[in-house]
Amino acid sequence: MNNEKQHVYLREWHRQEELAEQMLPMIGQLYRDKNVMMSVYGRSLVNATTIDILKAHRFARMILDDELSVVETFPLLEAICSLDLAPARIDLGRLTVRYLEHEGKVAVEEFVKQELATVNTGRQAILDEPQDVVLYGFGRIGRLLARILIEKAGSGEKLRLRAAVVRKGSEDDLLKRASLLRRDSVHGPFNGIITIDEEENAIIANGNMIRIIYSDSPETVDYTQYGIRNAIVVDNTGKWRDREGLSRHLKANGVSQVLLTAPGKGDIPNIVAGINNNLVQPEEKIYSAASCTTNAIVPVLKALHDRFGVVSGHVETCHSYTNDQNLIDNYHKADRRGRSAPLNMVITETGAAKAVAKVLPELAGKLSGNAIRVPTPNVSLAILNLELDKATDKATLNSYLRSISLDSPLQNQVDYTNSPDVVSSDYVGSRHACIVDSLATIVEGNRCVLYVWYDNEFGYSCQVVRLVQDMAGLEWPTLPQ
Structure with missing residues (x-):
C-alpha cells in the first residue's frame, strides 16, 4: 500500500x-x-x-x-x-x-x-512612447533597480533603462560594473546574460543596452546625445536630498523628472508606493521614495489605523548593516558607526518614525523610533509597539492583516507568514515592502506588538520601481474585477 x-x-x-x-x-x-x-x-x-x-x-x-x-x-x-x-x-x-x-x-x-471583455480589444501600446529611465549611481540599490527594470522590460514599450551615471573608477571600470551586476553576494547571480560593448561603453543585459556615463555632477550630462529624452532620473546616491540639490538633475538635457531613493527634505513629496501615490501630479518634478524602513512600516500602520486606530507607539528597527558603517573599527563622523559592523550590534538613530508623518499625516506626533544595526548583510526587522484606539485580540488582528496581504489594495506591499521556523535569510529577495510575522504578534487589549520583516534592499527597490511606474503613467486594468 x-x-x-x-x-x-x-x-x-x-x-x-x-x-x-x-x-x-x-x-x-x-x-x-x-x-x-x-x-x-x-x-x-x-x-x-x-x-x-x-x-x-x-x-x-x-x-x-x-x-x-x-x-x-x-x-x-x-x-x-x-x-x-x-x-x-x-x-x-x-x-x-x-x-x-x-x-x-x-x-x-x-x-x-x-x-475579459473589457480588455479583449486588440493589442495596444501602454504608453505613447517608452519611458526612458536613468540611474544616477550604480551601488547596492542602483544595481538592484537595474535587475528589476531589466526583468520588467518585456517588449520594451514601457520602462526602458537607458543609462547609469557614475564616477569613473579605473581603466577597467566598465568591466567591473558589469561584474558587479552579474554577481551579488546577497542576491545571487543575475538571471540572464550580461556582456559589454566597449565601443558604446555599455552593459548589455538580456538585450537591454545600458550606457555607463561618467560625470562628476548632474547638470553637466547631456542625455540627448545618447538618444535619451524626457528621462526619469533615479538618484540612488543620496548625495542630494533637498529640492535645490536634486533640481540640478533637471538642468541636464533630456531629463523630465527626478526620484530620490532616500528620505527627501523640505517640501519634497515623500511617497510610499501603494499609500500616497495621489501626490504624483504633473506639476511636480521631484519626488522621494522615502526610506526602506518607512516603506516597511507605513503599509502596516495604515492598515491598523484604518481598522483599530493608532493612538501612539514606538518603532524599533533591527537593521542590517550598511555600506555607511566600517568593516573594522575606524574613524567615523557619526557616533558608534565607526565600530566594526560585522562584529557588533550598534545603537543608532532612525528618522523613520518622524517620516511616517510625511506619508500618513494623521499619525503625526504619535510615534517615536530608534534603530539597532545588527551583523547581518540584508533583511531587517521592525518591531511596532502600539497603543490602539480599539481593543482587540491576537486572532482578530492577525486575521485582519492576513486579509490585507491576500486581498486588498496593499497586497503588493504587505505579506504575511504563520511559519514557526522563518528567520531573516528566508526573506532575501522578497518583493513586498514588509512581511508580518503573525506567530510573534502580541495583543493585550488595546496594546499590540507586531514584528515585521523586510528586505531593506530588494523589497525596497521593488517599491521604488512601483513608484517609477506611477510617475511614468503606467496603469494596467486588473481582472477579474
Missing part, C-alpha cells in the same frame, strides 16, 4: 510539473507580445520557473483553504492566449475559482471571453 502511494504522489507531481512547463512559454508570450501580466492571487507568474508556478498555486490555499491545481488553471490560460488582448493584469487564480463556481455550466472559452 505504501509503495502504491509513492507511485501516486510521483505520478501526480510529474503531471503538474508537465503542465507548468507548458504554461511557461504561454505566460512569456502574453507578457512580451501583449503586455499582459499573469498572476495567481497576487503572485506574479512573469519570468517564473516551473517550480515558481507550482508554488504560486500552492500559496492559493491560504485564501481558499483548499488546493488550486495547474490542472484547473491550464485550460483558462489556453483560452486567454486565444484572445486579442490589450495590456492588463490578469489573476489566473481568481479567474479559475470564479469559473469553477459555475460548475461546468459554460464553456471555458466563452467564460474567459466574457470575463
Whole structure:
C-alpha cells in the first residue's frame, strides 16, 4: 500500500510539473507580445520557473483553504492566449475559482471571453512612447533597480533603462560594473546574460543596452546625445536630498523628472508606493521614495489605523548593516558607526518614525523610533509597539492583516507568514515592502506588538520601481474585477 502511494504522489507531481512547463512559454508570450501580466492571487507568474508556478498555486490555499491545481488553471490560460488582448493584469487564480463556481455550466472559452471583455480589444501600446529611465549611481540599490527594470522590460514599450551615471573608477571600470551586476553576494547571480560593448561603453543585459556615463555632477550630462529624452532620473546616491540639490538633475538635457531613493527634505513629496501615490501630479518634478524602513512600516500602520486606530507607539528597527558603517573599527563622523559592523550590534538613530508623518499625516506626533544595526548583510526587522484606539485580540488582528496581504489594495506591499521556523535569510529577495510575522504578534487589549520583516534592499527597490511606474503613467486594468 505504501509503495502504491509513492507511485501516486510521483505520478501526480510529474503531471503538474508537465503542465507548468507548458504554461511557461504561454505566460512569456502574453507578457512580451501583449503586455499582459499573469498572476495567481497576487503572485506574479512573469519570468517564473516551473517550480515558481507550482508554488504560486500552492500559496492559493491560504485564501481558499483548499488546493488550486495547474490542472484547473491550464485550460483558462489556453483560452486567454486565444484572445486579442490589450495590456492588463490578469489573476489566473481568481479567474479559475470564479469559473469553477459555475460548475461546468459554460464553456471555458466563452467564460474567459466574457470575463475579459473589457480588455479583449486588440493589442495596444501602454504608453505613447517608452519611458526612458536613468540611474544616477550604480551601488547596492542602483544595481538592484537595474535587475528589476531589466526583468520588467518585456517588449520594451514601457520602462526602458537607458543609462547609469557614475564616477569613473579605473581603466577597467566598465568591466567591473558589469561584474558587479552579474554577481551579488546577497542576491545571487543575475538571471540572464550580461556582456559589454566597449565601443558604446555599455552593459548589455538580456538585450537591454545600458550606457555607463561618467560625470562628476548632474547638470553637466547631456542625455540627448545618447538618444535619451524626457528621462526619469533615479538618484540612488543620496548625495542630494533637498529640492535645490536634486533640481540640478533637471538642468541636464533630456531629463523630465527626478526620484530620490532616500528620505527627501523640505517640501519634497515623500511617497510610499501603494499609500500616497495621489501626490504624483504633473506639476511636480521631484519626488522621494522615502526610506526602506518607512516603506516597511507605513503599509502596516495604515492598515491598523484604518481598522483599530493608532493612538501612539514606538518603532524599533533591527537593521542590517550598511555600506555607511566600517568593516573594522575606524574613524567615523557619526557616533558608534565607526565600530566594526560585522562584529557588533550598534545603537543608532532612525528618522523613520518622524517620516511616517510625511506619508500618513494623521499619525503625526504619535510615534517615536530608534534603530539597532545588527551583523547581518540584508533583511531587517521592525518591531511596532502600539497603543490602539480599539481593543482587540491576537486572532482578530492577525486575521485582519492576513486579509490585507491576500486581498486588498496593499497586497503588493504587505505579506504575511504563520511559519514557526522563518528567520531573516528566508526573506532575501522578497518583493513586498514588509512581511508580518503573525506567530510573534502580541495583543493585550488595546496594546499590540507586531514584528515585521523586510528586505531593506530588494523589497525596497521593488517599491521604488512601483513608484517609477506611477510617475511614468503606467496603469494596467486588473481582472477579474
